[in-house]
Amino acid sequence: MQRKLSLKLYLSIIATGLTAFCGVLIETAMNVTYPTLMAQFNVNTATIQWLTTAYLLVVAIFVPLSSFLKRRFTIKQLFVSAALLFIVGLLICTFTNHFATLLLGRIIQGFGTGIALPLMFNIILEQAPIEKLGFFMGIGTLVTAVAPALGPTYGGLLVETNWHLIFGLLLVVMAVAFTLGIYAIKQVTPTKKDHLDFPSWFSIALVFVGLILGLNSLSTSLSLSLVYLVIAVISLIIFISRSLKITHPLINISVFKNKAFTLHLISFLLFQVINVGAAFVLPSYLQIVNHVSPVNAGLLLLPGAAVGAILAPFGGRMYDAFGIRKPAYIGLSCQFLGVVLLFALAATANIWMILLGYVLVMLGPGFTMGNTMTNGLAQISQKENADGNAVFNTLQQFAGAFGTSIASLVMAIAQNKAYYASSTATGAQNVFLIMIIFVVINTVSLLLGLKFAEKSE
Structure with missing residues (x-):
């Protein structure tokens, strides 16, 4: 098949990207709704967290199937199934006032997201021109890297008005995505009767x-x-x-024998851990230490998320023009400076310096995260791309859960109700110290991955 740019290619990437974006956005948007929902449904923290935990479990169970599903069904069939499931889940959550029904809606959304997440990357890897691959993968990674950072802003803006709107407004986005997908998505590889x-x-x-x-x-x-x-x-x-x-x-695990691929994967996952961990810590930190409202805490994270979104395609263009090293060096350096700044300033609680630190942190995935996935998948054969894509998308979900859990645990250990603000600042500082270590490991992993990639050429 001749790979060429077309309107339908752009529209199919937008359709699948919007579906995946909505799924990932909701994941972190729910974090700021917990106090409101706990009061409305009269449940404790452990119970309310199942709205995210159950969702993540379903996504994590379904994403490993992506390689099999791609072989067995057409991309349009998978997209329609994913979009309809997600829309049904949104409808349930938009109109329910019962916790059990809300949880059911979140689980159905998880089915949709689990099917949708790999579709966008499968379309890009199969249909985008090779010389534009970095740009399109940058757009794709924008969805999965920036959506978690936008979630707290989106949730914070709506939770004080009506938490149902968090789900209801996305129905409009999904209607657009569904229409575009039906029109634009095409199949370029034949399906086959495969058995699960x-x-x-x-x-x-x-x-x-x-x-x-x-x-x-x-x-x-x-x-x-x-x-x-x-x-x-x-x-x-x-x-x-x-x-x-x-x-x-089910998944061809022989891809892990390729050292360059595996090291790129580790780097990609550490970007996600840092992104999600920072997006989890900072809203609570700003509210407890700086006494900022949930809405303003979300808005203070918006510049960082916006910078990451804008730079993802630009980082992809740099990859197409110069290779991975230039954007990687810029992204890793910025992220290191960002977490060091957040660590150093956590005790002083200067809002504007924290905003600057978060912008620097988000420059990391903006310049480098998509390119890391692109370059990692380039280390394996075209035949193995679906398996490699499944590995990246599956483990990215786990990396997000890991980042949230580590940040939550470190914060909980440090917090003391008698000195709640100061102990929360200490907990945040400890989280950013761990993130400094993660950035160092990330840098070593990616540089080693590039070294092995060059040896195999």
């Missing part, structure tokens, strides 16, 4: 269920967390063992 290996799916599902529940339990019960993590490890061993034995594995 249920034992592999069940074992990999248990891996992510165990990991997410284990991380969520860290701050409440260490023993329960360990039980979940042991289940995850045992399930992972079973999944790997089976994948190596069968002819057509």
Whole structure:
């Protein structure tokens, strides 16, 4: 197939991108609604968190299926299914005033997001011109990297008016996405009658269920967390063992034998951990330490999210023109300076310097995150791209859950009700210290990945 730019290519990327964007946006938008929803439904923190935990579990269970689904069904069939599921979930959450029904709506949204997330990247990898791949992958990563940062702003602006609007307004976006997708999405590779290996799916599902529940339990019960993590490890061993034995594995794990691919993947996931961790800590920090309202706390994060959004396609253009090194050096340097600034200023609580630090943090994924995925997938064969894409998208969901859980745990350990503001500042400072370490590991991983990539050329 000849790869060429067309209006339908742009529209199909927009349609799948908007669907994925809505799914990821809701994930972090829910964080600022918890106090309101706890009061309305008369439930505690552990219960209300299931609105996010259940959603993440469903997404994590479905994303590993993306490689199989792509082989078995057309992209348009998958898009229509994902969009309709997400719209149904939004409708339920828009009109319900019962917690159980709200939770059901979130679970249905999870099904839609789990199917939708990999579609955009599959379209880009299959149909975008090679010389424009960095640009389009930058746009794609904009969705998954910037949406979590925009979530608190979006939720904060609407929660004090009517939390139902958080879901209701996205129905308009999804109507546009659905219309564009029906018109523009086309199939360029034939489907085939493939059979789902249920034992592999069940074992990999248990891996992510165990990991997410284990991380969520860290701050409440260490023993329960360990039980979940042991289940995850045992399930992972079973999944790997089976994948190596069968002819057509659910995910081709041989991609991990490629050192350059694996190191790029580690770097990509650390970007996500830092992004989501910062987006989780800063709204609470600004409200508790600086006594900023939820709306203003969300608005203070908006410049950083906007910078990341604007620079993602620009970073992709730099990749197309110069390769990965220039945008990678800029992005990693900015993110390092950002987390160092946030760490140094956490105790002083200067709002505008914190805003600057967050903008610098978001320059990291803006310049580098999409390029890391693009360059990582370039290290494996075209035949393995669907498997590599499934790995990136699946583990990105786990990385988001990991970033939130680590930040939440570190903050909870430091917080003291007698000195709530100062102890929250200390907790935030500890989180940013950990992020400094993550940025260093990220830098080493990406530089090593580039070194191995050059050796294999």
